[in-house]
Amino acid sequence: MDDEVKNMSFEESITALEELVNELESGSLDLDKSLELYERATALRNRCKEILEESERRVQKIMETSKGVETSELTFE
Amino acid sequence: MAETLTVTQLNNRVKSILAESSHVKDIWVMGEISNLTRAASGHYYFTLKDEICELKCIMFKTHRSRIDFEPEENMKVKVFGRADIYVQRGTYQFIIETMERSGVGELYIQFEKLKRELEAEGLFDDSRKKKLPPFPRTVGVVTSETGAVIHDIITTSAKLFPADILLAPAMVQGIGAGESIVRGIELLNRIGVDVMIVGRGGGSIEDLWAFNLEMVARAIAASEVPVISAVGHESDVTIADMVADARAPTPTGAAEMALPDPVSLMNILRGHEHRASKALTHKVAMMKSRLETLTIKSDPRRKLEDIGMLQITMDNLMSRADSALKSKVQFMRSRYNVADSKISPRAAKTEIKSLGESLNSYSERLKLAIKRIIKDSNSKAEALGKRADALNPLGVLTRGYSYVTDSQGNTLTSAKALSEGSVIDVRFRDGSAEAEVKKVKNNG
Numbered sequence: 001m002d003d004e005v006k007n008m009s010f011e012e013s014i015t016a017l018e019e020l021v022n023e024l025e026s027g028s029l030d031l032d033k034s035l036e037l038y039e040r041a042t043a044l045r046n047r048c049k050e051i052l053e054e055s056e057r058r059v060q061k062i063m064e065t066s067k068g069v070e071t072s073e074l075t076f077e
Numbered sequence: 078m079a080e081t082l083t084v085t086q087l088n089n090r091v092k093s094i095l096a097e098s099s100h101v102k103d104i105w106v107m108g109e110i111s112n113l114t115r116a117a118s119g120h121y122y123f124t125l126k127d128e129i130c131e132l133k134c135i136m137f138k139t140h141r142s143r144i145d146f147e148p149e150e151n152m153k154v155k156v157f158g159r160a161d162i163y164v165q166r167g168t169y170q171f172i173i174e175t176m177e178r179s180g181v182g183e184l185y186i187q188f189e190k191l192k193r194e195l196e197a198e199g200l201f202d203d204s205r206k207k208k209l210p211p212f213p214r215t216v217g218v219v220t221s222e223t224g225a226v227i228h229d230i231i232t233t234s235a236k237l238f239p240a241d242i243l244l245a246p247a248m249v250q251g252i253g254a255g256e257s258i259v260r261g262i263e264l265l266n267r268i269g270v271d272v273m274i275v276g277r278g279g280g281s282i283e284d285l286w287a288f289n290l291e292m293v294a295r296a297i298a299a300s301e302v303p304v305i306s307a308v309g310h311e312s313d314v315t316i317a318d319m320v321a322d323a324r325a326p327t328p329t330g331a332a333e334m335a336l337p338d339p340v341s342l343m344n345i346l347r348g349h350e351h352r353a354s355k356a357l358t359h360k361v362a363m364m365k366s367r368l369e370t371l372t373i374k375s376d377p378r379r380k381l382e383d384i385g386m387l388q389i390t391m392d393n394l395m396s397r398a399d400s401a402l403k404s405k406v407q408f409m410r411s412r413y414n415v416a417d418s419k420i421s422p423r424a425a426k427t428e429i430k431s432l433g434e435s436l437n438s439y440s441e442r443l444k445l446a447i448k449r450i451i452k453d454s455n456s457k458a459e460a461l462g463k464r465a466d467a468l469n470p471l472g473v474l475t476r477g478y479s480y481v482t483d484s485q486g487n488t489l490t491s492a493k494a495l496s497e498g499s500v501i502d503v504r505f506r507d508g509s510a511e512a513e514v515k516k517v518k519n520n521g
Binding site: 011018024031063 | 211212214222227231234235238239240241242243244245246260264265267268339342343345346349350352353354356357360361364
């Protein structure tokens, strides 16, 4: 996956993916260009998948104190 | 000299003073119920309190039938009765004869008034409600740190689209709750979350009251961040619910509103993937047939080099397409492995079922295709058979023709091969005759 795709958000990736698929389906491209788009579509789909499969979620609480805004992990007994 | 009394004497004296005083009997006292106990005897014991003081109260079982509601902790009430002394313990208490819920009517009037005002301002209009973001990265929550609400939201969101949770702890009932909720909403706006849930669990109208305060309504309306409300039970509609951009029936519902379901997103991805590979497969097939046409049309000697080049390009492209499609298969595999561990068993079952269904449909289609091929080849074979019949010399002979061979059995097709005296065989369907050529006549 190239760096550009690696840093994309889910929304950016899936939007780009939708556009690519529409372009691929338009049928006006030559094979070489089609393959290039297909490979990029694959990278974008992998990026979406990677985000969806992310199991780590930060759970924090935020408080305003005299020292300013403080963030800390939120835990339950 | 001062009088000396026993404890009993004093307590009884105070009791009778209280009993005689019109100031402390047949009066209404208002406050909030706490430490409520319903004794086995059926009597109610609780402490009535306001911001400063407390008063021990008893309501005897015999008076219970005079009230039409069940007293609850934190309920605001007006009690009617008299002050008294419990002589054995020397404690001061209030004997309740009847009781009313206080403030409910007043609260209702306030609620209706604020609702009308805000409605007239257009704060409830759908046109000013913000759209919830489709894929939030951080979900803010304004609620109590200790309640079930935040717990439910965290548990539910763990199964949804991955997003961080940021809690701005707030008091959700009692004095100062409104200010606390407003501070939370403002803080999350300054920090910049993508969407926020504001709410609390169920309770009495008094418990939920903070969510009917104008300051809370205005903070929600002013929020740049879209707000989902989740206050009390579904039947409790607060002003906060009416101003919020979306209203959820429960905290779990709020999390589900804020975050999309990954199973349906996987389905969307699968759809895109299918369309992309179909488009590519189609493109490859078209290219291939164009190449074949080219090969047939071209003069092999002149275009050989061109075609060679084209074929090399084609091979490259095909192998790239091939590996692209292969990686797709690998992706599908890994996805189902992941699906196995991550998606809920029910969802996984549905996925597997749909995969099974598509496999079935593939195999059905494959069967149909094979049947068609077999049918095609059968009819081709039949046509070929007919043509072969037409060519079979025996078939011709039955129609009255015969054919001629030389003495070695070679079929003769030209008169030029014969001369006077040549010996030939004339072959019929059912036998042959040896003959000698008398004269040869050539046509032209």
